[in-house]
Every structure is written in C-alpha cells, then in structure tokens.
Amino acid sequence: MTTSGSYDFNLNTNEIINAALRKIRAIPYGQTADAFQIKYGRQALNSMIKNWRARDAFIFDLDWTTIDLQASTVVVGSDGYDYECIRNHESSSDDQPITGANYLSYWKKLSTTGEGVAWSSGQDYVSSVNYDLDTNIVGISDMFIRDENNYDVSMTPITKKEYFQQGNKTSEGKPTMYYFRRKPTPQIYIYPLPDDETKYVLNLDVFKYPDDFDSGTNTPDYLQEWLDPLIFNLAVRLHPEFGTLPTGEFDRLRLDAENLFDIASGLDEETGDAYFQPDMRR
Numbered sequence: 001m002t003t004s005g006s007y008d009f010n011l012n013t014n015e016i017i018n019a020a021l022r023k024i025r026a027i028p029y030g031q032t033a034d035a036f037q038i039k040y041g042r043q044a045l046n047s048m049i050k051n052w053r054a055r056d057a058f059i060f061d062l063d064w065t066t067i068d069l070q071a072s073t074v075v076v077g078s079d080g081y082d083y084e085c086i087r088n089h090e091s092s093s094d095d096q097p098i099t100g101a102n103y104l105s106y107w108k109k110l111s112t113t114g115e116g117v118a119w120s121s122g123q124d125y126v127s128s129v130n131y132d133l134d135t136n137i138v139g140i141s142d143m144f145i146r147d148e149n150n151y152d153v154s155m156t157p158i159t160k161k162e163y164f165q166q167g168n169k170t171s172e173g174k175p176t177m178y179y180f181r182r183k184p185t186p187q188i189y190i191y192p193l194p195d196d197e198t199k200y201v202l203n204l205d206v207f208k209y210p211d212d213f214d215s216g217t218n219t220p221d222y223l224q225e226w227l228d229p230l231i232f233n234l235a236v237r238l239h240p241e242f243g244t245l246p247t248g249e250f251d252r253l254r255l256d257a258e259n260l261f262d263i264a265s266g267l268d269e270e271t272g273d274a275y276f277q278p279d280m281r282r
Contacts, residue, residue, distance in 0.1 A: 009224065014216035016230050017041035023235035023253060024243030037242060038216065044237045045230070046212050053138075053209070057265055059222045060138060060207040067204065069197035073125040074116035075107075082116040083107040086169055086193065088130040091123045108170040108193075128197045129169070133186045139207040140180050140188075147174070148199045155190070166191050175200065229264045232257035 011019070017038055021027045026037070033041065052059060073085040077097035087106050089095060095106040096119055106125070144154045156177045158166075163179035175190040194200055210221050220226060235243075236257045239250055 010219045011227055011231075012216060013042060013045065013213040013218045014038060016045065016213075016227075016234065019231045020234035020238055021242060023232065024239045024245050024250075026238065026242035026244065040241065041234065041238060042213055042216075045234055048230075048233060048237055049210060049213075052261075057261070059210055059226060061210055061221050062141060063206055063208050065134075065137075065204050065206055067131055067202040069128055069194055069200050069202065070126055070131070071197055072128045074110070075119040075125070076114060076116045077107075077109070077119070080113050082110040082112045082114070083119075084110055085125045085127045086129060088124075088126050088132065088187070091119065091121050091125055093121060096121075128194050129175075129190050131188050131190075131202075133188065133206070134208070135185055136209040136211075137186050137206045138182065138209055140178075141205040141207060143178055143188075143202065143204045145175055145190075146201045146203060152203070158191075163189055163191065169193065223264075225264045229257070229260040232260050 014032070018027065018032050020041065021033050021037060022029060027033055049059065074082050075085075075097060077083050079098055083097040083103075085106060086108050089106055092100075094100050094102050097103050097107045097109075100106075140157065142154070143157070144152045146152050153174070153176070155175065158177050158179050160179055160181070163177075166177070169191070171192045172195040173192045175192060175194055177191045179189045179191075181187045181189065188202075188204075190202070211218070220230065232253065236250075236254050239245060239253070243250065245253065
C-alpha cells in the first residue's frame, strides 16, 4: 500500500461555506453557493470566530517575533538639562519636562545638557523600556533577551501591579522582567531600564489572533481539528437564513456542532489538572 506522504489537507473559505450550506440543504451536492450566500456566509464565519475568542476557545496562532531595542528619545528641558523618555507617548503640555504636571511619568532627568532635541507638542516620543506590538497579538507564551554575546536569558512575566511595585523605573541594567499590557495596540514594558539598548534583542513567542477570512481562497491559520467545528457551527448560524432542515434534524445538527466544538477545545488540554491558554495578563 502506498501512502500519500502529504499532511497539508485544509479547506478554504468558499469550501467551508459550501460544506455548511450543504449540511442545511441550502444547496444540493454538486452545486456551489451563489454570490449572496458566499458574502453572507463569510460575514457569519468571521463573526463566529471572533465570538469563539470570547468563549476562551484556543484558536490562536503561535508565532515568533524579534524586537531590536530602541533608543529612548532625549529632549532638552527648560532648565537646560537633557531628559530621557521612559514611556511611549504623544507629547502635550501635561508631560513637558519641568513645566508639565505629569512629566515625571514620562521623563528621566540626565546629568548632561544640550545633547537632546528641542521638545515640542504633538510628537511621538519613545522609550527603550516600552514597545508597541502588532495589533493581532493577544498574549505572550515566552520571552527572552539575547545579549551581544548571543547569550539568552528567559525573562520573567509580571503583572501590572508587580511592575509598578518594582520601585525606581529609571534604574539601569540588563532587563529581566516584562509586563504585557493587552489593549487594542498591545504593549510590553521591560524592567529595568536597559543600560545599553544596542547590546540586547528581545525574542518573543506570541499568541496571535487568527487572520480573517477576507477572500474565498483564504484558509484557516490554526489547527485542522477545527475544520469540522467550523463547518457544523457555521451551518447552525446559516440555517435561519438559508436552511430547510426539519426541527428534529436541526436540533441534532446543533448538538453535533456543540460536541465538535467541545472536542476541539478539549484537545488543548492535557490529562490531569493542567490547562494551557494564552497569557491575558493586563
């Protein structure tokens, strides 16, 4: 017997929609959905996936990203001294060095004078401790810092409360901890302040939201055990609009869809009392 030697089976958007419509007898076998059914089906599919995230369904993609540390912006204060940015922000009068009511949250006073740029309002200033991440990143699985000698050190995740309990945020050294802030544009804060940002690189193993189904040829970017849950649950969603199943058959379809969802979700658990999910630390 000869096997295929292939393990890349997948379905694209239109194939998933067509399979779901056949489950509810909206189209016969051998035919495909019309343009309206495809458009409506794609909207329902994307909406369903986003709803699953709220149910803690582990349909996230795991990816690797590298961040080169950035140099902090340095500006000249009204007292003539240089001030180093310690938190990313768009500048306003409230955070202007010396005169701003909240400037201590954004700037560290240096011993040098006249080496920075002139401060101005409405500018994006950056810090070597604060980094914006891609908007589709939902959590961090692991993170380590690599130095100039290619020596890696795992960094310790901490909560927001623990980050603010670290004391002086202007202390310098090799960063050993990070705080992940989950928001529309997620961020990380590292501690302590890098003593030399040119010496280090951050490496992150991140959980990312799956890509949307934007076209008929898009395929899911998560594990293939979710194909049946996609088809059956999409069929349940589409039935009120297109389906012709009798009540009893629809009830069985809905039960099958729920069971397939539970089975796929259960594959992300190990036997015993351990459960793995993305880090949602705020």
